[in-house]
Structure formats: structure tokens, C-alpha cells
Amino acid sequence: QGGSKRRRGAFIVFEGLDRCGKTTQVQRLTEGWTGAGGVKGRRFPDRTTPLGTTINAYLTSQQEMDDHAIHLLFSANRWELQRVDNGGKVDDSTGMGDPSRILRGAEAIERDLTNGISVIADRYAFSGIAFSAAKGLNRSWLAAPDANLPAPDLIIFLHLPGEAAAARADFGGERYETVDIQTRVRDEFANVREKVQGYDGRSGEWVDVDAQGSIEEVEERIKRVVDPLLKRMEGEGLGEIKR
Numbered sequence: 001q002g003g004s005k006r007r008r009g010a011f012i013v014f015e016g017l018d019r020c021g022k023t024t025q026v027q028r029l030t031e032g033w034t035g036a037g038g039v040k041g042r043r044f045p046d047r048t049t050p051l052g053t054t055i056n057a058y059l060t061s062q063q064e065m066d067d068h069a070i071h072l073l074f075s076a077n078r079w080e081l082q083r084v085d086n087g088g089k090v091d092d093s094t095g096m097g098d099p100s101r102i103l104r105g106a107e108a109i110e111r112d113l114t115n116g117i118s119v120i121a122d123r124y125a126f127s128g129i130a131f132s133a134a135k136g137l138n139r140s141w142l143a144a145p146d147a148n149l150p151a152p153d154l155i156i157f158l159h160l161p162g163e164a165a166a167a168r169a170d171f172g173g174e175r176y177e178t179v180d181i182q183t184r185v186r187d188e189f190a191n192v193r194e195k196v197q198g199y200d201g202r203s204g205e206w207v208d209v210d211a212q213g214s215i216e217e218v219e220e221r222i223k224r225v226v227d228p229l230l231k232r233m234e235g236e237g238l239g240e241i242k243r
């Protein structure tokens with residue numbers, strides 16, 4: 001419509017410990033999307049990219065790596081070229097014209113948001129800091145590589161007690177899936193939360209959502225957090241992750 005300003009998409013990130021239901025809820029929110037414009041789900045790590053293949057080998061213990069190096073790879077996976085998306089097709093779903101053009105990961109998210117498409121991510125930079133800090137790495141060093149990535153408008157932290165997570169299907173299959181590591185990561189997420197809340201208003205709001213109960217009950221709690229965000233999105237600029 002001539003003259004009317006395009007409303008940008010909302011950027012929502014789901015975080016939480018292993019098995020808390022992030023993937024399930026990202027899928028539900030994406031499929032039942034009621035906001036204006038389209039919506040896309042993203043997942044970090046994105047194991048389909050060249051770096052993602054190496055990250056997957058590390059997580060499934062097929063490959064060992066220095067803690068600093070894997071931290072940088074997780075971050076690079078958020079920045080890297082995202083040439084392929086869905087079955088090897090070039091990602092031109094943002095309608096930027098030339099299908100041979102390569103969109104960078106962060107650029108692709110930014111373009112979608114600018115074009116009015118909302119993005120819902122299953123983990124992001126906050127997992128990066130929490131998991132590496134739980135290994136004892138220096139927190140301010142950890143934050144540097146993700147600085148200037150697009151900042152989410154909303155971070156939904158799905159909160160599930162450790163025993164409940166451990167009882168869910170397939171717990172224990174990957175490198176970080178032990179009760180000891182998950183306990184340390186939980187503490188580190190609390191530190192990250194404090195830091196995010198100390199940012200200015202542009203850097204996203206962190207909301208803890210109880211992940212216990214049925215999938216439908218959790219979905220309902222999430223809707224109660226997302227709906228008000230969508231109402232207040234008008235005219236909002238996009239922020240950046242701060243160091």
C-alpha cells in the first residue's frame with residue numbers, strides 16, 4: 001500500500017536446557033503463526049552448513065576440539081554463509097532477486113525481519129555463552145564474537161527442572177547431556193539473563209516460561225507472552241547483540 005510503512009518482523013529466540021521442549025514449541029509457534037507477515041523457523045547450531053557438520057561431529061563425540069575453538073565455531077555458525085536452505089536450494093525466500101546471491105546467516109535474518117517476516121530461533125548466542133562459560137572460559141571473551149548480530153525482541157527461556165528433563169526421550173545422547181553439565185549451564189544462563197536485562201530496551205526482553213505440563217499448556221503460556229509483543233512491534237527498530 002502506497003505510503004504505509006512496512007512493519008518489520010519480530011525476532012523471537014527460544015533458549016533453555018536440553019529437552020525442555022524448544023524444538024517442539026518453535027514448530028508449534030511457527031505452524032500456528034497469527035502475526036502479520038510470514039514466519040520462518042531457524043535452529044542453532046544449524047548442522048546443515050559446512051561449519052555445522054563439524055559442530056555436529058563435536059557434539060556427537062566423533063571429534064575432539066579445544067573449548068575456545070568450538071565456541072568460535074558456534075558463533076561463526078550464526079554468521080556464516082548460508083548458501084543452502086532446504087534440500088540444497090539457494091535461499092532466495094526473502095525475495096532479494098538474484099537467486100545466486102549468497103545471503104550471510106545474520107544478513108538473512110536481518111533481511112527477513114526488514115521484509116516483514118518474523119524469525120523464530122531455536123537457541124542463539126545466549127546458549128553460546130552459557131555452555132562455554134559452564135566449562136570455565138572467560139565470560140567477557142565469550143561474548144565478543146557474537147557482538148553486532150541482530151538482537152532478538154524477545155527471549156523465551158523454557159524452564160524445566162533437571163529431573164524432568166532427564167526423564168524425557170533421548171536424554172544423554174550428546175556431549176553436554178549429563179546432569180552435572182546441565183546444572184552448571186543452568187547457573188550460567190542465570191548470569192546471561194542478568195546481563196541481557198542490564199542492556200538498553202533494544203536488546204530484547206527475557207521471559208522465563210514454565211516448561212512443565214503438557215505441550216498444549218506450555219504452548220498457551222508462550223502465546224500469552226508472544227501476543228503482546230506482536231501488538232507492540234509497530235515502528236520498532238532492530239537492535240544488535242552487545243558485548
Ligand code: Z5A
Pocket residue numbers: 016017018019020021022023024025044045059074075122123124125127128129131132168169176177211212213214215216218
Ligand atoms: N550449543 C552450544 O554449546 N553453543 C551454542 O552456541 C549453541 C548450542 C547454539 C545442541 O543443541 C547443543 O549445542 C546443546 C547446546 C549446544 N547441548 N545441549 N544440551 P540443540 O538445540 O541441537 O540440541 P538440544 O538442546 O539437545 O535440543 P533438543 O534435544 O532438540 O531439545 P529441545 O528442543 O529443548 O526439546 P524437544 O526436542 O522439543 O523435546 C524433547 C523431547 O521431549 C521430545 O521427545 C518431545 O516430544 C518431548 N516433549 C516436549 N515437550 C514436552 C512436554 N511439554 N511434555 C512432555 N514431553 C515433551
